[in-house]
Amino acid sequence: MKISLIQFPIVPGDRLANFDQVRRRVQQAARAGSDMAVLPELWDLSFYPPDVYDLADEEGRQAQAFLQDLAASCHIQLIGGSIVRRHDGCLYNTTYIVDEEGNRVSSYDKCHLFTPGGEEKVFAPGDHLNTFFLGDIPMASITCYDLRFGEWVRMAALAGAQILFVPAAWPHPRLAHWQILNRARAIENQFFVVAVNSCGTCGDYRFCGHSMIIDPWGEVLAQGGDGEEIVTGEIDLSVIKDIRSRINVFRDRRPELYHLEGKR
Numbered sequence: 001m002k003i004s005l006i007q008f009p010i011v012p013g014d015r016l017a018n019f020d021q022v023r024r025r026v027q028q029a030a031r032a033g034s035d036m037a038v039l040p041e042l043w044d045l046s047f048y049p050p051d052v053y054d055l056a057d058e059e060g061r062q063a064q065a066f067l068q069d070l071a072a073s074c075h076i077q078l079i080g081g082s083i084v085r086r087h088d089g090c091l092y093n094t095t096y097i098v099d100e101e102g103n104r105v106s107s108y109d110k111c112h113l114f115t116p117g118g119e120e121k122v123f124a125p126g127d128h129l130n131t132f133f134l135g136d137i138p139m140a141s142i143t144c145y146d147l148r149f150g151e152w153v154r155m156a157a158l159a160g161a162q163i164l165f166v167p168a169a170w171p172h173p174r175l176a177h178w179q180i181l182n183r184a185r186a187i188e189n190q191f192f193v194v195a196v197n198s199c200g201t202c203g204d205y206r207f208c209g210h211s212m213i214i215d216p217w218g219e220v221l222a223q224g225g226d227g228e229e230i231v232t233g234e235i236d237l238s239v240i241k242d243i244r245s246r247i248n249v250f251r252d253r254r255p256e257l258y259h260l261e262g263k264r
């Protein structure tokens with residue numbers, strides 16, 4: 001399975017410019033034979049311009065139509081990073097998953113909002129995990145800051161995901177956290193992690209790139225640099241079985257111990 005990670009400098013507040021950028025790069029990935037393309041967090045407007053409320057995509061209609069057309073015309077699966085969706089007067093940081101025929105397979109609203117950046121003052125949180133199948137492969141996606149919540153990611157693994165997608169807008173100076181947390185999540189859950197970050201800037205944020213594909217042993221199969229790039233790698237899902245039979249954490253875990261009596 002060949003996967004392309006579309007790492008690009010999102011133009012803050014300019015949906016049409018970003019649609020153009022994504023279209024060109026996804027077409028390029030499809031021509032190079034990729035089965036899937038993965039976009040970063042808030043690829044339509046960036047993370048996030050001051051007038052984000054007015055610019056938001058009502059019910060995500062524009063993004064869904066764009067992604068569905070692009071997937072079908074390129075015959076490529078799309079993990080549609082996330083976009084700014086307005087619903088009932090509230091904003092959500094929403095991911096759409098689209099198959100190679102252009103069908104919407106699932107959607108996800110970011111559940112852990114980045115309070116150090118005030119995201120919770122602008123967006124409303126989601127309340128469900130995003131697990132889905134593309135072909136017959138079980139997968140899951142989270143968004144950026146969700147990565148810091150190991151218990152959330154563990155739920156995706158327990159639900160059977162073999163690949164976790166992490167669209168992000170992760171800035172400097174926390175590149176080391178990005179790299180270590182993505183590798184840790186892959187090792188502890190013994191699944192593939194496909195993490196796509198943006199580059200460029202929005203306000204004070206300087207996004208650190210380094211999109212990565214990590215195998216269930218924690219090896220980095222492909223990694224980008226700081227700038228604009230399509231990072232492509234191939235994954236072989238059969239290694240999961242082998243690694244889980246060597247160190248079987250799913251058999252050996254002790255969920256009956258994992259609660260604090262009367263404490264959180």
Ligand SMILES: NC(=O)CCC(=O)C(=O)O
Nearest residue numbers: 114144145169170171174
């Ligand atoms: N977009 C985000 O959620 C940023 C997360 C981040 O920078 C961090 O966890 O550190």
